[in-house]
Amino acid sequence: MKTIQCVGILTSGGDAPGMNAAIRAITRAAVYKGLKVKGIYRGYKGLVTGEIKEFKSEDVSNIIQMGGTILKTARCKEFKTEEGRKQAYENIQKEGIDALIVIGGDGSLSGARIFAQEYNLPCIGLPGTIDNDLFGTDITIGYDTALNTILDAVDKIRDTASSHERLFFVEVMGRDAGFLALNGAIAAGAEAAIIPEFSTKDDQLEALISRGFRKSKTSSIVLVAESELTGGAMHLAERVKNEYPQYDVRVTILGHLQRGGSPSANDRILASRLGVAAIDALMEGYHNVMIGIENDEVVYVPFRKAIKNDKPIKEELVQVLAELSI
Template identity: 70%
Template structure:
């Protein structure tokens, strides 16, 4: 711990509402405890190109309410190579950075683990992804904000859906995890959710149609997690056209709308707690851990556990959607 004087912070992968709140918390907590802070722009790409800037308390003023990330983000194939990581390490040394806070999803955390093990660097990660698909934590930064965006969009779609006897498929993000689709369906009163966790167990579309999706309603909205195996909402609508031509299917893909917007209060609070805990972790001698939250308590999650994708969905929530859609 005595060797850490300067802490670097970066955001990597897809942006998520609340990342700025996390940057703010990391920066100000580090300064509060006497560390120097440097921001790395454009994620791991910034480490490779040397795009590194000094951070002061005022650098993060008036950003807690902003979506996106002031440090920018980028995918970086070069960092996946030993040569790229070597260059990143050399630039990190040249900038005087002794430890690293990485804010991102599973790919970002996997990269952080490889980098830390190769060069014996203290690294702490924060879970920043709208998909909520990291292990060891109940929630990730950006998930609640994205969920609220989905809910508001479906509320608006419901206004027009009620005017037509149609089956509406609304595609949301989460190609390996159905949290946004499932909880978005509950929050918006959708008639069903089609999630990747169930794809090997049951033909979810056939079950939906055979159960009679309309019942006493003149329209239905189904939330669908993007999934290459099912083809997402477009693939399901094509299946309806071929297999169930009696139904008029329509598709809405929310796409990157889910990533944008001001973070909710829950995401601002979560990001602030996790950001402070990242600096506390360094002070306790922790390394190669992601800061998570379980039952409202902060926890240290090994990188290997964080990227496992084994959290699973709550099956009772699927029953809840079915029960409440009658």
């Protein structure tokens, strides 16, 4: 394989706080090691349309603290077609990019995997998603910030009048993974989490109601992982209101605010470590791996493993929530 002299970076999928810290780390580590860096805008879309710009060290100054991603993200149907990827590869060649670093979630890494196979281009993935649902890394970029954002919201809700039989549903992200809802509930001292890993949401609600939510006299807060569509918590609230009119039910839907905000210390340090490691990996000849953290050490995870496997919820944490919400 030829020596890598120029690295392209893109962010793809839903934003996650810390993506900018990762872009900064990749850029600076690359410059530090004598490589050129090219920023690709709007995810795979910019690869297809050629929206690409050289990045110097100063282009990533003062971005480590910013939410979102200066490279933007977008959906890109074209990249899902062979024709689109062909065009993307032509831009890769035109720009002299020798390797591609993709920051994103499951779908983004799948795209990188296919592209790498078709064109024999060294690709590295960085796990960037608030849902924390990538296998092979203990934690993903953005998860810690989103968790703290949820916490901040629930803390505020708990401040309000603690009357009998008031019930708050707080809908959080995590369509397919309950990490945010479960850990958010533990951290916020909430009464319960309704998450996709267990039985249906209606069944989980039924179980909560049948145990009377909570014995104590104050109000109860339940975190609900979002369903296919935003607003599922509204449906649960309707059910409770109809069947148990004695409950005063209130709903908060956090929505996209969970994707924003200045990244936490953890997310910035994680992103910085993974960004530096991505360049090291490329220089050592690794490719088609996701860079992760396991047991506080950098690890390389083949794309297929990171994408195919589900990351399980820790039983210990389910028990912690159960014991502490008595």
